[in-house]
Amino acid sequence: MILWVSARTSSLACRLAFALAGTPGEVREISLRAGEGRTPEFLAINPKGQVPVLQVADGTVVTETPAIMLALSDSVPEAALLGATAPQRWASMEWLAWLSFTLPGAFQPAFAPQRFGPPPAESAIREAALKRAQAALDFAAARLPADGWAVGEAPGAADCALAMLAVFAGFLNLDPGERLHALRGRLFALPALHATLQAEGFAA
CATH class of the missing domain: 1.20.1050.10 (Glutathione S-transferase Yfyf (Class Pi); Chain A, domain 2)
Structure with a gap:
């Protein structure tokens, strides 16, 4: 899996959860302040031009923090990111x-x-x-x-x-x-x- 983030933005929550769960994959950092969220390459991944963005193993792209947290929880169920019950x-x-x-x-x-x-x-x-x-x-x-x-x-x-x-x-x-x-x-x-x-x- 790949998680796109930008330092010191609201993507921090998902970046912490990605690490906490021991998620297999990588974190890729862009700079929203430098306009990297508006590049054609990034907009092809997320047309919203925002982070966080999660790309799961089959290529599916997930955006918005609650949805990404749910995807991480489903992908690493043993971490119980959302809870045990x-x-x-x-x-x-x-x-x-x-x-x-x-x-x-x-x-x-x-x-x-x-x-x-x-x-x-x-x-x-x-x-x-x-x-x-x-x-x-x-x-x-x-x-x-x-x-x-x-x-x-x-x-x-x-x-x-x-x-x-x-x-x-x-x-x-x-x-x-x-x-x-x-x-x-x-x-x-x-x-x-x-x-x-x-x-x-x-x-x-």
Whole structure:
């Protein structure tokens, strides 16, 4: 399998899950900032021009984080990325769906307000987005256990996505909350993720 990513973007969640599961295959990095998502070669793989993108062994291309997490879980079932039981899988998908809705509405306008309105409105757009982002962080932190993992007894896809949220909080100088910050620390301390974190430029 091949997973396409761009460093320090929302593809981080799938990149962490790919490594956590011990997925056979490779990670290929492009630079969205340099416009590599709009090249003819990449658009032939994903016409959306976005990452993450997963290409499975038979050539099927999967896009969007929840779908990729499901594909990774199906491809490496022993890793139980979504959980060991049906309720755990439902809970994992609930987290992933919520995050997929939350990132565009709260975090993206905070990072790039110029994409969401004319210059006179940029400051107000960013300020409103920061408030939504902090509310999302508070929501997540309040629903996490004091110790362990978001779903079940082992780290999984939901933890990878939530750790990404904590990273984004740091980029924006927002408070992820004690429990979300601690979950990020536990996940990033896993030996299976050290090479991925180094490639992304993050300290554990």
